[in-house]
Amino acid sequence: MSRLDDGIIGILACPADHASLDYDGVAEELVCTRCATVYEVRDGIPVLLPDPSAGPC
Numbered sequence: 063m064s065r066l067d068d069g070i071i072g073i074l075a076c077p078a079d080h081a082s083l084d085y086d087g088v089a090e091e092l093v094c095t096r097c098a099t100v101y102e103v104r105d106g107i108p109v110l111l112p113d114p115s116a117g118p119c
């Protein structure tokens with residue numbers, strides 16, 4: 063039982079546009095309902111970075 067619970071998902075928002083996120087329990091990813099950006103979940107903790115593929119500056 064390490065899945066994200068609905069309470070946590072309800073308070074999360076996309077950092078880019080503050081839209082709500084959908085949780086994909088199969089891929090264990092969060093997907094923005096507006097811009098469709100995918101955020102990974104590591105060990106039950108969502109990693110809400112605006113653009114994970116951009117890497118560090």
Ligand SMILES: [Zn+2]
Binds near residue numbers: 080081
């Ligand atoms: Zn978004």
